[in-house]
Amino acid sequence: MRISFIVNGKSVELDVSPKKRLLDILHDDLDLISVKEGCGKGECGACAVIFNGERVNSCLIPAFQTDGSEVITLEGLKELPGYAAIERAYVEHGAVQCGFCLSGFVVSTVAFLKEKKSPADEEEIKEKLAGNLCRCTGYTKIIEAVKDLSLQEDLRRQPEAEVSHYVKK
């Protein structure tokens, strides 16, 4: 089937098998390798992307649903000016280990921050990131990084917020 959608700000048209999931289209056909398959069943969050403004697990989106959609992956997010701050927080807090879960966490972090009007507390972050599993870090350092980021006003939801500027809702 033929699909056309917007990926990281660019329009893409593609012939794909209807059996494919958004995960396969992004990873295999478009070489957007940040999108990882940890389970294929919507349980681990490694394949998270921003889909029509929402954080979703791309392994659960069948090809036909992608037509006409707008998708942002880590590759798109990292082009945004606000991304440097996110990267810095993850590096400085030592929140990276094997990295397989990482793009999912970063996508969730962005989705979380854009909803926040005020700095987040730990409990809230833990709840909001519970859809992303990590087997290496024990989460503490990831939570610290996100908490730190939530203190930065320009990353939180405001019309001019850099990170959310792609992310229409």
Add this chain to the structure above:
Amino acid sequence: MKANPNDFRVDAVGKLRAETRYIRDEKIPGLWFGAAIRSPLPRARIKSITFDKNFDWNRVTVVTAKEIANNYVAMLENDMPFLAEEIVNYAGEPVVLIAAADKETLREAGEHVKVNYEPLPYVLDMLQSENSDVKIFGERNIFKEIRIEKGNIEQARQNAFAIVELESETGFQEHLYLEPQGVVAIPEEDRVIIKGSMQCPYYIKAALDEMFGGKKHVTVIQAATGGAFGGKEDFPSLLAGHAALLAVKSGHPVAMFFDREEDVRVTTKRHPSYHKDIAYVDKNGRILGLDLTIYLDGGAYCTLSQVVLARSALTATGCYHVPHVRILAKAVATNTVPSGAFRGFGGPQAVFAIEMLIEEIAHRLNLRPDQVRRLNLIKEGQSTATGQILRYSVSAEETFTDVLERSDYVRKYNTYKKGNAPILERLLKGVYPKKNADDMLKGIGLSVSLHGAGFTGTGENRIKGKIRVEINKEGMPVIFSSQTEMGQGEETALKNILAKTLSIDRELILLTEVNTDLVPNSGPTVASRTTMVVGSLLVEAGKEIISRLTKKLNSETGKSFEYRLGYFYDGEQIISFREVAQKYAGLFVEKQYSHPPVIKFDDIRWKGDAYPVFSWAAAVAEVEVDPVTFEISVARYFTTHEIGKAINYDQAIAQIQGGSLQGIGYAIYEKVGLKNGYFDITGFTDYIIPSSADMPEMDVKILENPYPFGPFGAKGLGELPFVGAAPAVISALWMIFNYPFTRLPVMPEDLFSVVRTLKEKGA
């Protein structure tokens, strides 16, 4: 807390920008996909394999056991075939391999293969295996038996005030690295390249060299690896064999990529264990003797069970000094998926058993669990079960004292007991237990644990790990080693160690790709050995580079330069390391490891220095149990680790946080059962690992107590954080219910039945 910039990981940015390629991210032209057809039965005779004539078999490549000349995975015992030929020994055992250009064809082809089995009797229970008529390994289904004796156990028995006995058990555990297993084989004229997610490239090379009987040159390259924890230590040798067989026969590169379900169903698990332990104690709770019987379930093939068993036996007396010891340990075969390496490698099972035995001693003598522990902690100058005298870097007491103080253990123990009393009373009376909506049963538990760093016994001297450091044209030192990065921070640690030795910026140091054609065999990335063993080689290499550069410089200039913190200095001139190194590009140093000669072990009689040194930890877990739902959670977790010296403080903390949470999972979340001999799990929905919502508040502290032969005093760390977590959590459950929990994991339904038992007893 933000890390010191020196501790930032060298691999973080590449991963955060999705520039790091894991094996599924590689673009390999003409890649085919492979899969195995597996036995549905735990034991059976293969009567026939038929290929449906209605399918066009020209589209695919098929491999069966008959075609494999050396059909065994070279490991300790060579008992595991790449493909079963006559008998299958576990449900999930591979029987036929197929590869096709696309997954659809692969699936279709699989449906057209029919394997006829004649079911055979099987044994799943490790305690019945030894005397079973089902013969899986040798005459008695025993992969290995170890006996360790110290002193005279009879004497301990005669002098005992009390004899305390306990049986305990631990279950399977799945690694659940986030990246499932994946390997690609690329065939060339007379070479096969293996690339994939792995811990031990040279293990794979050894297995494939043997499989091909030397007829192919085998090159093994590690791709970025998304977690391993031991799960990618032994298993990838089997998987790489499958990929290589299909690739060579088809002439195409072939990928063996597991999806999550296949991964959890057919890959190795942590060895289940059974302990039957007897402690002889005096009236104060001092241990006079321990008589320990250990069983590990090795599954259908030996893999690494013999060495896992050794570590279990050598860790069995825990952090305690015991004058009289008798240990009998057996690793047995059953018709289950072969058990394999998993962080801790037999240690966690052993520490769980001894720590629960200590709980039972406290229970029997009416002492607080910390009192019994403190009384028996091993100290410098005392000896272990093998008679190893601990001469340096011993911190059982220091870590224990520190964690008790920081967690305020004793006060909380008493407060929580008091607070629990009315809730428990209501619960056991069958009255609704909560007076207030937030009434929770609160427990506090503790553990002390240790981990012997490096290979067990004479292992390091046998492996003789080798590294090379070479100065490149830009004057940058390049490290050649076979150590792998799997998330633990190996790349950062090795670069940091050499940078510190040379007193230069870490950015000036390069690491070669892990490729068996390029790097020497510095040994596998296992056993918490990388930092301590390979790190110590890097320190030696760095020192030699300095002395050789100094010599060359002096003989060339006729001056007497000395090396000071990154510069060569002769009173008049000061030249940077890099400038000098660039002049002597090509200079290289090789170093090979052997234990310091003072470390001696007899692995026939099990006497002497089982490990060059131990790392130490103590933990306190605060646990909450909902008295209505019996949901268990860990609210706070304190741990103090002594690892000699933290090479990277921030990432050492990170290891401890991650390992501890994995250990908490082992205690109360992660359960694998067997259904018709098959694991009853399929992925994250029915095998629960802790999420961020389940994590406790973590309070980690690191103590230093340098090991004289480690790099800057460092010992091993990777596995230790896991070891003490489960016993600390379960100790808290003993405290709440005053009931012996002797089985891992403990799930809410187990608490439910414990409460029912307690009710019946009360009634």
